[in-house]
Amino acid sequence: MFTVTSENKNNGSKPRVVIIGGGFGGLALAQKLKKAPVEILLLDKNNYHTFQPLLYQVAIGSIEADSIGFPIRRIFTKQNNFSFNLAEVKKINPESNTVTTDIGTVHYDYLVIATGSNTNFFGNTEIEHFAMSMKNIPEALNLRSLILQNLETALVTTDMREKFALMTFVVVGGGPTGVELSGALAEMRHLILGKDYHGLSKYDMRVYLVEGKDRLLAAMSPQASEKAKKFLTDGDVTIFNSAHVQSYDGFYLTIDNGKTIKTRNVLWAAGVKGEVPDGIPADIITRGNRIQTDEINRVKGYENIFAIGDVSAIITPETPNGHPGVAPTAIQQGEWLAKNLVNLINNQPTTPFVYKDKGTLATIGRNQAVADLGRLRFQGFFAWLLWGFVHIMSLAGFSNKGIIFFSWFINYFNKNSDNRLIVRSFNTETRKINEASK
Structure with a gap:
């Protein structure tokens, strides 16, 4: 002490x-x-603030982790009545x-x-052990390592059952995080897999989205839900609505609709x-x-x-x-x-909190997003531009805003990314980072 x-x-x-x-x-x-x-x-x-809405882009290697973290002390450099303790x-x-x-x-x-x-794994300790969560930067980096390691292993394995499981991705949860992560994986499948991983085809990779409610993005309008589902299905994402994961042992995932999926990649975005x-x-x-x-x-x-x-x-x-x-x-x-x-x-009256809903945005991938802004409902390219603008402006620090903007700009025209690095290997058995590679 x-x-x-x-x-x-x-x-x-x-x-x-x-x-x-x-x-x-x-x-x-x-x-x-x-x-x-x-x-x-x-x-x-932690000595930094995390911009959580972009954690999924760290996880799939679109942006670097440092670009969504910002030192807390740096934010308050000019605030004299503020101090911070780690x-x-x-x-x-x-x-x-x-x-x-x-x-x-x-x-x-x-x-x-x-x-x-x-x-929130809802008390299921088996799922908690084997599924991957994504609530902070270390977890997003763990997920990035897992995805990339599994693709590398799929290139060399001679066990076709194992290759199938390594190339199958199941996202659990159809809220904004689950939808955005599914869309990003679908984009990786179509634009990057065959280009960077010679020997693997987009037809080898499967992406599933499991959602307990009867529609995706249940907090948004029906129009947004329907359009998000269309964007994802057009990207070959298989969607199970009104379905719940029952168990996952690291290889077999069972759903209460009777479906069993062989997978090494279960990405949990089902609750907090x-x-x-x-x-x-x-x-x-x-x-x-x-x-x-x-x-x-x-x-x-x-x-x-x-x-x-x-x-x-x-x-x-x-x-x-x-x-x-x-x-x-x-x-x-x-x-x-x-x-x-x-x-x-000052011994003055207080006022009850009043929440002002300024709208909800969710992106599904390249040029595709949905937006509910008050009574305005729109989807597609303009919603995607608005999503990008809002997220960049919400980042802490001018440098982070610039880094994200230029990363997205370059990635958009290259249809690729330079951030798919395995800098810290993830042990799939112990579910821990390899200490030697930190």
Whole structure:
């Protein structure tokens, strides 16, 4: 245990706001408190912010991992009331207004839990062991290694059953992540496989998408769902709707529609659950492992603990399951909470959070995307351009914006990518990175 430093201990007269998590919500809150009369301490186990909507492009080798990560300290260089500690939170101690971390005990006057979410395997430990998740940069790199290693092995194996399994990809989950990942794999199959892997044909590779609901992109309009399905089927993706994965042992995947698929590649995008730190009572944890809060994101039963983003659920008649677990929700809640924290400090009235749905975008591949913007519904090339523009502008840091733009520009005209590198091999038996290749 490290000695508690001045960054960990509040020695000033300003109230201390401790934020756990450097995701979209945590950063939005800290930035909005820039001119507030508070001392901000952000804690995260990584020293960088991850732009999660593009993780799938890291996984299939379209862009480099560094281009979607940005140092947290760099974002707040000019913010004098902000400090950051690289720390893993072990437990919240509401009775003493402290947080136990791996670098010491941290005091807070106001605590904000912005820990986001993790992959939900719904209690199936076998699937959790053998399937590949994609919620952070290391997991995306693991998936990239697995995909590329399996293609290399398929080139040389003489076992046709094994080759079939190595060349079969099953994406589980038909939300934006699953649809975008399926589209990217289909694009790799058609544009890259035969060009770069001499000896393999696009006819050797199969892509399946398994979705439990009766349509893809269930949170979007029926028009978007239908068009996304058409784009994917045109790319030779086999789609199973109203189907659920029952088991996966690393080779055989069984679905409750009676289908069994031989595959070495199961990519899990079927659900998420909130990352709740120890110390929060179980009786206020609701569906999706989310913390129940009131309408200003204050955790039920506490006066100075708040939760925002994927880990938070404001349960009302209008939002019986909480708000959508997407980046805009986290950002808006962070910004809204900043105003309410200042009001609380100044003994002024607070205002309930109001979510403004600015629309939803999903890309299915080259020149293909769907967009729901209020009452506007459109699909195809313009939606694809809009998707690209929104994602580039949402990235942290000018350099990352430029890198992504030029990567996409070059990849678009080359119909290829230079980022398919196996720089850290993935052990498919132990499901761990080979230490020697890190």
